Amino acid sequence: MHSGAPIAREPDGSAATKSLMGQSKINIFMSTIVMKNTDTIQLESDVSAKTVVALPERTKALGMYESMVRIRKYEEQIYFLFLEGRISGSIHQSHGQEACAVGVLYDTRPTDYMASTHRPAGHDLAKGVSLRAMMCEMFGKANGCCHGKGGAMHMGDISVGAVPANAIVGSNIPIAVGMAYSCKLRRTDDIVVCFFGDGATNEGGFHEGINGAALWDLPVVFVCENNFYGASTHVQATMKVQTIAERAAAYGIPGERIDGNDLMAVNEAATRAIARARRGGGPTLLELMTYRIAGHSRSDASAYRPDDEESAWLARDPIKLFRGRLVEEKVATDAELDAIENSVQEEVDGAVQFAESSQDPEPEDALRNVYAGEGEV
Amino acid sequence: MPQMSIVEALNQAIAEEMARDERVFCLGEDVSDANGGYGGAFAVTRGLHGKFGPERVLNTPISEMLIVGMAVGAAMAGMRPIADVQYGDFLFCCMDQLVNQAAKMRYMSGGRVSVPMVMRAPVGATGRGAQHAQSLEGFFTHAPGLKVICPATAYDAKGLLKTAIRDDNPVLVFEHKLLYGGKRTESGALSMVGEVPAEDYTVPFGRGVVRREGKDITIVANLLMMYRAMDAAAELDEDDISCEVIDPRTLAPFDYELVIESLRKTRRLMIVHEDTYSNGWGAQLASYIAEHEIYLLDAPIKRLAAYDVPIPCAPVMEKFVIPSTARIIDAARSLMKM
Ligand SMILES: Cc1ncc(C[n+]2csc(CCOP(=O)(O)OP(=O)(O)O)c2C)c(N)n1
Ligand SMILES: [Mg+2]
Numbered sequence: 001m002h003s004g005a006p007i008a009r010e011p012d013g014s015a016a017t018k019s020l021m022g023q024s025k026i027n028i029f030m031s032t033i034v035m036k037n038t039d040t041i042q043l044e045s046d047v048s049a050k051t052v053v054a055l056p057e058r059t060k061a062l063g064m065y066e067s068m069v070r071i072r073k074y075e076e077q078i079y080f081l082f083l084e085g086r087i088s089g090s091i092h093q094s095h096g097q098e099a100c101a102v103g104v105l106y107d108t109r110p111t112d113y114m115a116s117t118h119r120p121a122g123h124d125l126a127k128g129v130s131l132r133a134m135m136c137e138m139f140g141k142a143n144g145c146c147h148g149k150g151g152a153m154h155m156g157d158i159s160v161g162a163v164p165a166n167a168i169v170g171s172n173i174p175i176a177v178g179m180a181y182s183c184k185l186r187r188t189d190d191i192v193v194c195f196f197g198d199g200a201t202n203e204g205g206f207h208e209g210i211n212g213a214a215l216w217d218l219p220v221v222f223v224c225e226n227n228f229y230g231a232s233t234h235v236q237a238t239m240k241v242q243t244i245a246e247r248a249a250a251y252g253i254p255g256e257r258i259d260g261n262d263l264m265a266v267n268e269a270a271t272r273a274i275a276r277a278r279r280g281g282g283p284t285l286l287e288l289m290t291y292r293i294a295g296h297s298r299s300d301a302s303a304y305r306p307d308d309e310e311s312a313w314l315a316r317d318p319i320k321l322f323r324g325r326l327v328e329e330k331v332a333t334d335a336e337l338d339a340i341e342n343s344v345q346e347e348v349d350g351a352v353q354f355a356e357s358s359q360d361p362e363p364e365d366a367l368r369n370v371y372a373g374e375g376e377v
Numbered sequence: 378m379p380q381m382s383i384v385e386a387l388n389q390a391i392a393e394e395m396a397r398d399e400r401v402f403c404l405g406e407d408v409s410d411a412n413g414g415y416g417g418a419f420a421v422t423r424g425l426h427g428k429f430g431p432e433r434v435l436n437t438p439i440s441e442m443l444i445v446g447m448a449v450g451a452a453m454a455g456m457r458p459i460a461d462v463q464y465g466d467f468l469f470c471c472m473d474q475l476v477n478q479a480a481k482m483r484y485m486s487g488g489r490v491s492v493p494m495v496m497r498a499p500v501g502a503t504g505r506g507a508q509h510a511q512s513l514e515g516f517f518t519h520a521p522g523l524k525v526i527c528p529a530t531a532y533d534a535k536g537l538l539k540t541a542i543r544d545d546n547p548v549l550v551f552e553h554k555l556l557y558g559g560k561r562t563e564s565g566a567l568s569m570v571g572e573v574p575a576e577d578y579t580v581p582f583g584r585g586v587v588r589r590e591g592k593d594i595t596i597v598a599n600l601l602m603m604y605r606a607m608d609a610a611a612e613l614d615e616d617d618i619s620c621e622v623i624d625p626r627t628l629a630p631f632d633y634e635l636v637i638e639s640l641r642k643t644r645r646l647m648i649v650h651e652d653t654y655s656n657g658w659g660a661q662l663a664s665y666i667a668e669h670e671i672y673l674l675d676a677p678i679k680r681l682a683a684y685d686v687p688i689p690c691a692p693v694m695e696k697f698v699i700p701s702t703a704r705i706i707d708a709a710r711s712l713m714k715m
Contacts, residue, residue, distance in 0.1 A: 179454040
C-alpha cells in the first residue's frame with residue numbers, strides 16, 4: 001500500500017530532544033523518534049532502546065510477521081468491504097499500529113486477559129480471536145464472535161482472554177484493573193494487557209484505574225498507543241506534559257516511551273513489563289509512539305495531519321521495517337515472506353466468503369442475552 | 378427466631394456468602410474496620426476484615442469509577458464482587474461503569490461473558506442536603522441488563538442480598554438509611570429489628586409481598602414509604618378505609634402480577650415512592666396497569682412521590698418534599714371519593 005524502502009533507524013539525538021518538543025508538528029514527530037533512544041522515562045528498569053533489539057529465533061520471527069500481516073490484510077479487506085457497501089456502520093482501523101498489538105501480545109497466554117478499545121481488530125487478532133468469527137461479526141452474522149450484537153467496536157472472545165472491546169474511551173482501564181485483581185485473588189500468575197489511546201489518558205478512569213493497580217501491585221500492563229491524535233485533536237493540544245510515559249511517575253510505576261513501529265523494541269519492553277506483572281511486581285505504563293494509516297474512522301480523511309508528518313510516518317510502516325530486517329539479517333527470504341502474505345490473504349478471502357454465506361441472526365435474537373440464566377431473556 | 382436490624386442482616390448475608398464461596402469479595406471506600414476503620418459508611422461490612430482479611434475486604438481509594446470498574450472486570454474474570462458506595466448519589470460518578478459496562482457487557486458479547494456483581498448503595502433523605510439524599514433506584518430500572526432491588530426488612534435484606542450475590546447478573550441493592558437500624562440514631566430513623574431465620578434461605582427476585590391485606594385501595598410502596606403506607610393504612614382503618622399494602626421488594630424485575638391480583642379486589646391503586654415524581658418506577662407501574670388492566674380500575678391511579686426538586690436540607694422543607702403519612706392518608710381519602 002505504501003512505497004518507500006524502510007528508512008534507517010533514527011540517530012541518537014540526545015540533548016536536543018526536549019527543546020524540539022512542541023515547536024511544530026514535524027518537530028514533535030522527530031523528537032519522538034529521538035526520544036525512544038535518549039529520553040525514555042524509566043523509573044525501574046534501565047534498558048533504553050539505544051541498541052537495536054535483536055530478532056528472535058525464526059519460528060517466532062515468522063509468527064510475528066504473519067500476525068502483523070494478518071492484521072494488515074484484515075483491516076485492508078474491511079476497508080474495501082465498507083467502500084463497496086457490503087458491511088455497514090463505522091470502523092476505526094488499526095493498520096499502521098500492528099507492531100504495538102503483536103509486539104505486546106505475541107508472548108501472552110490464552111489465559112491472560114486483554115482489554116481493548118474502539119479500535120480493537122489488531123489487538124483481538126493478535127490475542128488469538130478467530131479472524132473468521134470477527135469477519136462474521138462485521139457482517140452481522142449469527143456466528144460472529146459476539147453473535148452480531150457487538151460489532152466492530154465490541155469485538156472480543158473471552159475464551160482467548162479478549163473481553164468485549166470498549167467503545168467508551170478510557171473505561172476499559174478500571175475494568176482491566178478488576179480483571180487483574182481477580183488474577184491476584186485466584187492466585188494465578190496470569191496478567192492483563194490494557195490498550196488505550198493517547199486521548200484516553202485524559203479520562204478520569206485512567207487516573208483512578210492506574211492508581212489502583214499501582215497501589216496493589218496488580219498484574220497489568222497499560223499500553224498507550226500514542227498515534228498523536230484523539231480523533232482530530234493533537235495530543236499536545238490536550239496535555240501540558242510532554243509525554244504520556246511521564247504520567248507513570250504520578251502513580252509510582254515505571255513508564256517508558258518506545259517506538260511503537262519497531263516490533264522488536266515493543267516486544268522487548270513488553271517482555272519486561274509482562275515479566276514484572278507476572279512476578280507480582282506491579283503494573284507498567286508503556287507509551288508506544290505509532291501512527292494510524294487510515295483516518296480516525298471511516299468518514300475521516302485526516303485533514304488535520306500535516307503532509308510531511310504523514311509521509312514520514314507512513315514510510316516507517318512497521319511491517320515493512322520488520323520485513324526489511326528479516327531479509328537483511330537472512331532470517332527469511334522474500335519468497336518465504338511472500339508466501340506468508342499470500343496464505344494470509346487466502347485466509348482473509350476465505351473468511352469473507354464464509355461470512356457472506358453465513359446465517360443472519362433471527363431478529364428476535366435481539367431479545368436474548370440481556371440477562372444470564374433462566375431462559376436468557 | 379433471631380431478631381436483628383437490617384445492618385446486621387446484610388452483614389450476615391455477606392459473611393455467610395463469603396464463607397460459602399471464595400469468589401465473593403467486598404470492595405469500597407472504608408469497607409474495612411481494621412485499625413479503627415469504619416467497616417462501611419453504615420457499618421454493614423464491620424467485622425468482615427477480621428474474618429476474611431484485607432484482600433477480600435478491599436479498602437479502596439475514593440475512586441468510584443475504579444470501584445465499579447474493578448467489580449465489572451473481576452466479575453467477568455471469575456469473581457463475585459460486592460461493591461459499595463457510601464451514598465447512592467455517588468453512583469452518578471460511575472454511571473458509565475454501571476450502565477455502559479456492567480449492564481451491556483453480556484449483551485455485547487452475545488452472551489459469552491457474564492457480570493455477576495453486586496452494587497450496594499444507601500438512599501433516602503436524612504438532613505444532609507441534595508447530594509446525600511437522592512432515591513435514585515428508578516434510574517437503574519431504565520437500564521436493561523441491570524437488576525434492581527430494595528429490601529425494606531431484615532428478612533428481605535438478608536434473603537435478597539444472598540440472591541443478589543448468587544445471581545449471574547449485575548444487581549443494584551438500594552438500602553434506606555433510615556431503615557438500617559442498629560446503633561445509628563438518625564432523626565426519623567425507624568429502629569426496627571426483624572425476625573431472621575438462623576438457617577440459610579434466599580428471597581427470590583420478582584416477587585413482591587403483601588405487607589397488609591385490605592379491600593379498598595392497593596398501595597404499592599417501597600423502602601421507607603412502605604412503612605409510611607403501613608402507618609397510614611392503620612389510621613385509615615379507623616375511617617373504614619381498608620388498604621392493602623404491597624412492597625415490591627425488587628423493581629427490576631417487577632412483580633406486576635401481585636399488583637394486578639390485588640387490584641382485582643380493591644380496584645383502586647396508589648403508588649408511593651421517595652424517588653421524584655416524573656418518570657420514577659411508579660410512573661412505569663402506573664402506565665403498565667393503564668396499558669394492560671385499565672378496566673380493573675374504578676378510579677384514576679394516584680401517585681405520591683417526592684416533588685420534582687433536589688432534596689433540600691432544612692428539616693421543614695425536606696419533610697415537605699417527601700411523601701408523609703398524612704399525605705398518604707389524604708390521598709387515600711380523596712381516592713375513595715372518586
Ligand atoms: C467517553 C468517550 N468520549 C468520546 C468518544 C468519541 N471518540 C471515540 S474515539 C475518540 C478518540 C480517541 O482517541 P485515542 O484515545 O487517542 O484513541 P485512537 O482513536 O487514537 O486510537 C473519541 C473522541 C468516546 N467513544 N467515548
Ligand atoms: Mg490517539
